[in-house]
Amino acid sequence: MFIFTDLDQIEGARKRAMREGLKAEVITLGKYRVKSKRTGEYYDVFCGRNPKGEKIVSCSCETKDDIPCKHAYVAIMKHIDLMNHL
Ligand SMILES: [Zn+2]
Numbered sequence: 001m002f003i004f005t006d007l008d009q010i011e012g013a014r015k016r017a018m019r020e021g022l023k024a025e026v027i028t029l030g031k032y033r034v035k036s037k038r039t040g041e042y043y044d045v046f047c048g049r050n051p052k053g054e055k056i057v058s059c060s061c062e063t064k065d066d067i068p069c070k071h072a073y074v075a076i077m078k079h080i081d082l083m084n085h086l
Contacts, residue, residue, distance in 0.1 A: 001056055001057065001058035001059075001065055002056070002057055002058075002065065002066045002067065002068055002072070003050075003054045003055065003056055003066075004047075004054075004055040004056065004057050004068075004076065005055075009068060010068040010072065010073050010076065012068070013068040013069055013070045013072060013073035014070075014073050016070040016073075017070035017071075017073040017074050020037045020038070020070065021037065022034055022035075022036075022037065022070055022071065022073075022074045023035075023074060024045065024071075024074040024075045024077070024078040026078060026082065027044075029079075029082055029083075030046060030047050030048050030079065031044065031045070031046055031047075032044070032045045032046075032047070032074075032075035032078055032079070033045070034059075034071040034074055034075060036061075036071075043059055043060045043061045043071045044059070044060045045057065045058070045059045045060070045071050045072055045075035046058045046059075047075055047076060047079040057072045057075070057076060059071045059072050059075070
């Protein structure tokens with residue numbers, strides 16, 4: 001889990017996601033599913049807010065806390081896109 005502050009923060013994750021051509025499927029607003037190209041496994045990503053109102057992103061993969069993973073990147077992009085169309 002990490003607190004999302006800005007897009008620069010996820011630049012490294014963006015590069016990894018682009019390299020693998022990852023895509024996020026929408027489960028519902030704020031919940032996404034990303035399939036690993038390498039293992040074929042699905043990871044669940046949650047985009048929302050904590051009680052303090054900070055934007056948080058959590059992924060079911062084994063990425064350490066505070067490090068944005070590539071699954072989170074594609075989920076955040078999908079989430080922003082959906083929010084812009086509400
Ligand atoms: Zn992940």
